[in-house]
Amino acid sequence: MNWSIVGAIFRKELKTYFGSPMAYIVLAVFLIITGWFFSLNLFKENMAHMRSLFDILPFLLVVFAPAVSMRLIAEERKSGTMELLVTMPVRDFEIVLGKWLAAFILYAVGLAATIVYVISIFSLGKPEFGPIFAGYIGLLLLGGTYMAIGVLGSSLSENQIIAFIVSFMISAIFAILVFSAMIMPPPLAELIQYLSTTYHFQSIARGVIDTRNVVYYLSLIFFSLLLASHAMGQRKFL
Amino acid sequence: MISIENLKKYYGDFPAVDDISFTVQSGEILGFLGPNGAGKTTTMKVITGYYPPTAGRVTVKGKDVVADSLETRQMIGYLPESTPLYLDLTVSEYLHYIAELRQIPEGEHAERIDRITTLTGLTDRMQQPLGQLSKGYRQRVGLAQAMVHDPDILILDEPTIGLDPNQIVEIRSLIREIGREKTVILSTHILPEVQATCDRVVIINEGRIVADGTPDELQSRFEGQAVIDLQVYGDGSDDTEPFNQVHGVVNVERMPDPEPNVHRMQIMAEQGTDPRGELFRLCVRKEWTLLGMTRKIQSLEDIFQQLTRSDAAHQQREEDAA
Numbered sequence: 001m002n003w004s005i006v007g008a009i010f011r012k013e014l015k016t017y018f019g020s021p022m023a024y025i026v027l028a029v030f031l032i033i034t035g036w037f038f039s040l041n042l043f044k045e046n047m048a049h050m051r052s053l054f055d056i057l058p059f060l061l062v063v064f065a066p067a068v069s070m071r072l073i074a075e076e077r078k079s080g081t082m083e084l085l086v087t088m089p090v091r092d093f094e095i096v097l098g099k100w101l102a103a104f105i106l107y108a109v110g111l112a113a114t115i116v117y118v119i120s121i122f123s124l125g126k127p128e129f130g131p132i133f134a135g136y137i138g139l140l141l142l143g144g145t146y147m148a149i150g151v152l153g154s155s156l157s158e159n160q161i162i163a164f165i166v167s168f169m170i171s172a173i174f175a176i177l178v179f180s181a182m183i184m185p186p187p188l189a190e191l192i193q194y195l196s197t198t199y200h201f202q203s204i205a206r207g208v209i210d211t212r213n214v215v216y217y218l219s220l221i222f223f224s225l226l227l228a229s230h231a232m233g234q235r236k237f238l
Numbered sequence: 239m240i241s242i243e244n245l246k247k248y249y250g251d252f253p254a255v256d257d258i259s260f261t262v263q264s265g266e267i268l269g270f271l272g273p274n275g276a277g278k279t280t281t282m283k284v285i286t287g288y289y290p291p292t293a294g295r296v297t298v299k300g301k302d303v304v305a306d307s308l309e310t311r312q313m314i315g316y317l318p319e320s321t322p323l324y325l326d327l328t329v330s331e332y333l334h335y336i337a338e339l340r341q342i343p344e345g346e347h348a349e350r351i352d353r354i355t356t357l358t359g360l361t362d363r364m365q366q367p368l369g370q371l372s373k374g375y376r377q378r379v380g381l382a383q384a385m386v387h388d389p390d391i392l393i394l395d396e397p398t399i400g401l402d403p404n405q406i407v408e409i410r411s412l413i414r415e416i417g418r419e420k421t422v423i424l425s426t427h428i429l430p431e432v433q434a435t436c437d438r439v440v441i442i443n444e445g446r447i448v449a450d451g452t453p454d455e456l457q458s459r460f461e462g463q464a465v466i467d468l469q470v471y472g473d474g475s476d477d478t479e480p481f482n483q484v485h486g487v488v489n490v491e492r493m494p495d496p497e498p499n500v501h502r503m504q505i506m507a508e509q510g511t512d513p514r515g516e517l518f519r520l521c522v523r524k525e526w527t528l529l530g531m532t533r534k535i536q537s538l539e540d541i542f543q544q545l546t547r548s549d550a551a552h553q554q555r556e557e558d559a560a
Contacts, residue, residue, distance in 0.1 A: 008338035012327075019326055080322030084383070087286040088339045089312040 001097075005090050009098025010105075013072065017106050026068055030110045033060060038117045048125030050118065054135045054205050058198045061139075061146050062175050066167035068106055069150025070160045072099040073232055077158035082232075092229040096151055100225055103147045111139055131207035138204030141217035145197055146171045148224035155228040171197075174220075178202070239264040239421045240285065240391065245294035247280050254280040256445035257294070264390075267417040269436030269453075270425040273546050277445040278425040279319055282395050285423070286316045298391065312340070315384030319395040321376050325369030329360055329379055332368055333386060340387040350386055358382045358412065374405040381412065392416065394424040398431060410435050429539055443546040456541060465534045466505040466514060469495060472526030476501045484520055486511035500529060507533075 017023040034053060041052035073096075076082040085095060121127055146167075153167030154160075177196035181189040193199045197220070200213040240262040247255040255277040262268050270278045283289045285296055287307045296303045298310040324332060333355070337347045355361050358378040363371065368379060377397065384392055397413065398406045413422060413435050426432060432439050433453050441449040441456075449456055474480075478490040481503055488506040495502035507513050514531060521528045534540075 002341070004341065005339060008335060012324075012335050015331070016324070016326060079325075080318065080320050081324055082322075083283075083288055083318045084316070084322055085339075087288050087311055087314070087316050087318075088336075089308045089341070090339055091308070 001091070002094060005094045006098040006101070009090075009095055010101045013099050013102030014105060017102060023106055026064070026106070027110045027113070030060075030064055031113055034114050035117070038114075042121070048121040048127050050121065050127070050132050050135060053114070053117065054139075057139060058142055058201050059175060061143050062168065062171045065103075065107070065143060065146030065171065066150045066153060066164045069100075069103045069147050070154050070164040070167065072103060072151055073154040073228070074158050074160045074163045078160075086232075092233045093225070096155070096225050096229040096232065100144075100148055100151045100221075103150065104144050107143045107147060108140065111136070111143065128207070131205060134207050134209050135205040137209055138201045138213075141204070141214065142197055142201045145174075145217050145220050145224070148221040148228075149174070152224045152228040152231070155231040174198075239266075239299060240423070241295075241297045242281070242285070243295045243297075245281065245284060245296060246292045247277075247284055247289060248292045253445050255284070258442065258445070258447050259294075260440050260447060260450060262421055262423060264421055265417075265419070267413070267422045267424070267435060267437045269432035269439045270423055270442065271427065271429070271432050271439055271542065272425075272442040273427055276427075276442045276546070278427075278442060279395055281442070282316075282393050282423065282425060286314055286393055287311050312387070313390055315387065315389035315392045317380045317384045317392075317394045317397055319399070321380040323368045323376060323379060326367065328365050328367050329355070329371070330364040332379065333382060336383050337386050342387055350388070351382075354382045354385050357385075357415075359408075373400050374402065377401060377405070377409065381409070385416070390420060392420055392422045392424075394422065396425055396427075398426070398428070406431075429542055441542060441545055448545040449541070464507045464512070466507060466517070467493075467530070467532045467534065468503045468505055468517060468528075469500055469530040470503070470521060470526050470528055471500050472521075472524065474524065475521075475526045478503065480520060480524065481505060481517065484513050484516045486513035486516065 034057065037056045038050075038053045042048075045052075073082075076085060086092065118132060149171050150163075150167040153165075153170065154163040156166055157163050174195070174197040176198070177192050178198040180192040180196075183189075184192065197217075200216050203210065204213050242261070243259050245255055245258050246253065258277075258281065270281070272278050280289065284291050285298070285303060287303050287310060290304055298313055301310050301313075303310045324335075327335065330351070333351045334347055337350060342350060352361075355364065358381050360375070360378055360382060363375060368376065371379065377400075381394070381397065384394070394413070398409050401409060410431065413424065416422065417435070417437075424431075424435070436453065438452050439449070439456060440447055451459065468481075476492070478492060481487060481490045486508045488508050490506075491504045493502040493504050505513070505517070512533070514533060517531065518528060
């Protein structure tokens with residue numbers, strides 16, 4: 001693994017994101033939606049907490065992450081620049097990792113902007129700091145995971161719409177497995193719940209960052225990126 | 239420098255490249271010539287490490303392009319056919335990005351890029367986005383990109399396609415310039431390009447090599463083989479057999495002629511012989527009227543056409559099978 005190459009790809013992708021209106025539009029939409037959910041419950045319940053946002057964000061990310069990441073590899077395939085990129089002395093995994101990192105940072109910027117909400121509730125009341133901090137760590141991990149699934153989807157097609165749909169479907173399945181308790185008997189449901197991205201976020205958002213949750217997310221990120229680099233390595237007509 | 243041994247590349251069942259072998263010497267400019275779809279691009283994609291070969295082996299300076307791919311990719315500069323570029327980047331940003339991917343130390347970027355953009359005539363376009371550049375300038379950026387890391391080997395897939403005549407001349411002389419120090423493989427389906435720039439030609443058709451040599455060699459190899467176009471009138475002159483018996487004749491083919499009762503023959507003569515006199519005497523003996531007889535020396539263009547006609551390829555394949 002050559003980190004200077006990962007860095008070069010990361011910087012180029014970030015430049016592409018912020019050099020076009022896309023990043024700003026996506027971030028604006030992200031903030032409008034989160035702001036809406038945040039303020040809605042703040043005034044209705046008249047309570048200073050982040051719960052309402054932490055409840056909705058895991059599902060919002062299922063749409064947001066694929067929208068950000070769908071172009072990462074698909075676009076290079078479509079425009080033919082992929083051919084140049086992979087004939088450089090660069091490993092496929094370095095490409096995938098650099099691209100994921102750029103999408104992750106874009107998301108982290110959006111998430112950082114929501115700290116405004118945290119500041120506002122601290123000025124209104126005395127919320128507990130622990131769960132909010134843990135919640136943000138959880139959101140970073142969760143978003144990073146969906147971005148990795150997004151990169152995987154993007155590596156499977158040269159069509160960005162297909163890439164979006166594939167990543168959305170995979171992410172959505174991981175997200176809604178948490179509801180398995182509603183339709184399954186307890187022992188099986190517990191097992192399946194454990195596979196859900198939302199489930200691990202919920203346990204982090206309670207205020208305890210357990211190693212198991214972190215390992216779950218990191219391994220899902222790694223596995224998705226590994227699959228993506230393999231898919232990218234498969235050229236057409238192989 | 240580059241060695242290709244029994245390379246095969248199938249797309250599904252379709253053989254795009256079917257068992258070709260050749261080597262490229264250090265410092266050579268090799269023209270890879272063939273009609274569209276002959277397998278030129280596929281071969282180049284295998285050398286550059288884009289496609290793995292179906293069978294066979296390609297080595298660059300003794301390193302296998304599959305097993306030691308990272309090393310061989312570092313030695314090669316590649317200009318793909320469509321010159322794909324990131325249209326949102328400026329020329330300068332793009333070349334810096336490529337330099338980073340090529341792992342050129344940060345401190346050397348400015349100097350390298352400066353040198354390469356001077357060579358390709360891009361110095362006054364550095365801050366322009368690639369999307370705004372004309373086809374000719376994009377091609378120069380593609381070439382610059384392929385040479386940023388000063389590779390020993392350049393692989394250029396149709397480097398002059400889509401350029402106007404002035405640009406073609408410029409790019410060709412640029413390739414000549416570069417080729418003094420580097421090994422270059424360039425593909426083309428334009429014949430004069432090969433004569434203008436290449437030291438050696440490999441002609442490929444339907445995935446197979448049909449000729450390999452210097453442009454002069456190819457010309458002289460087929461030059462001796464003159465074609466005689468003969469028009470004759472008279473009883474029994476529609477039969478190819480009497481002509482075939484003439485000393486020095488290799489092959490006789492009947493060609494259509496617009497005039498009624500006039501028979502037209504295309505006669506291939508053996509190298510170094512000129513059977514025109516014999517043919518004339520044959521006509522006199524048979525009391526046929528000789529209406530015309532011309533001898534044509536084959537140009538490289540004719541050789542190319544003859545070698546790459548698809549029926550010729552099938553014939554070759556059958557001969558190989560037999």
